[in-house]
Amino acid sequence: MINRQMTPLSDTRRDHSPAVRLGHDAVSAVRLSQELTADIDAWAETHQTTRSDAISQLVTIGLHASRPTAMSETKVQDPLAIEQNAIRLIDQMLDPSLPADERERRIRRLIEGPAEFAGERIDLPKHPG
Structure with a gap:
């Protein structure tokens, strides 16, 4: 006779469908394209972590990014506060491995945008021309 020690289910399902066992993280199988797997592996290598941990971290980042924040619900904001939030x-x-001057250059480029569009920006004063 085999003696199996059962771990209680974390919920009270009567149908005995699979559920997370108490004290254990859930293991989920997902189908990923080769391209997505390569992107995840590259991200994991950059952040010195395993593929499994990278997937977990990326899902967490994605879930937090999709949640509306109190700031996004506000209609009018201070332009300086918006810029500071964008920079952050x-x-x-x-x-994180980029040198500080390169990080600053990239941030400025994204915040200020291409010179070709400077005339279209509503937050900059218009020069008569």
């Missing part, structure tokens, strides 16, 4: 968010997305 861009800085979080940049590769």
Whole structure:
């Protein structure tokens, strides 16, 4: 006779369908394209982690990114506060191994935008021309 020690289910399902066991993380199988797997592996290597941990971290980042924040619900905001928030968010997305001057250049480029569009920006004063 085999003696199996059962771990209680984390929920009270009567149908005995699969559920997360108490004290254990869920293991989920997902189908990923080769391209997505390669992207995840590259991200994992950059962040010195395993593929499994990378998937978990990326899903967590994605879930938090999709949640509306109190700031996004506000209609009118201070332009300086908007810019500071954009700088903070861009800085979080940049590769942490970049030198500080390159990080600053990339942030400025994204915040200020291409010179060709400077005339279209509503936040800049118009020069008579």
